[in-house]
Amino acid sequence: MPRLFTALEIPRDAALSLSLLRGGLPGARWIDVENYHLTLRFFGDIEGHVADEIVEALDRVDRPSFQLTLSGVGAFGQKKPHAVWAGVTPSPEMNALQAEIERISKRLGLPSDPRKFTPHVTLARLRNTSPLDVAHYLSARGNFATVPFRVGRFVLMSSRDSVGGGPYIVEEAWPLNGADARAASRSASASEASRIMR
Numbered sequence: 001m002p003r004l005f006t007a008l009e010i011p012r013d014a015a016l017s018l019s020l021l022r023g024g025l026p027g028a029r030w031i032d033v034e035n036y037h038l039t040l041r042f043f044g045d046i047e048g049h050v051a052d053e054i055v056e057a058l059d060r061v062d063r064p065s066f067q068l069t070l071s072g073v074g075a076f077g078q079k080k081p082h083a084v085w086a087g088v089t090p091s092p093e094m095n096a097l098q099a100e101i102e103r104i105s106k107r108l109g110l111p112s113d114p115r116k117f118t119p120h121v122t123l124a125r126l127r128n129t130s131p132l133d134v135a136h137y138l139s140a141r142g143n144f145a146t147v148p149f150r151v152g153r154f155v156l157m158s159s160r161d162s163v164g165g166g167p168y169i170v171e172e173a174w175p176l177n178g179a180d181a182r183a184a185s186r187s188a189s190a191s192e193a194s195r196i197m198r
Helices: 012-019 048-058 092-107 131-140 179-197
Strands: 003-009 028-030 037-045 066-068 070-076 083-088 121-126 149-151 153-159 168-175
Touching (some): 003 048, 003 168, 012 070, 048 092, 048 168, 066 092, 070 121, 070 131
Antiparallel strands (some): 003 037, 003 153
């Protein structure tokens, strides 16, 4: 059974910037560049009919597209670090989108996520890495930041149970309102129209 979660994709330029943070940390299993993403809401192992309900509910989300900047680095697990990540500059629009998905999850009766939403992109999972090594790694990269990028959609992703996370597959995608999203939906409806005309 796949694990499902909603996420924001990381565009190529930002992913390349993130990839420069790889290396220099003993015991780190680095995430493949194509698997970088920012999780909005983790659902876990979901039955097919519940997945359909989630998709149907997310079809009604109506939010604007927004700018996002990845900045700073951090780690989860102070005394026993288990992951390093890149952070996100505060974004009210992203938080509003995440809060709406959270409300939808509650309405569908899904168990609430015990962890507080901390927007991040996981860079590596750690095993037996010393807190001192992690501290050195983070202090050397503390001024990390990407060029701002436009978030034009959010997605439902699936992952199989594997070591290190991934591969992640986009199962569904929902455009956010804005110039990019409108252009995408226009071309989609144009191709739909041409399909109907045949």
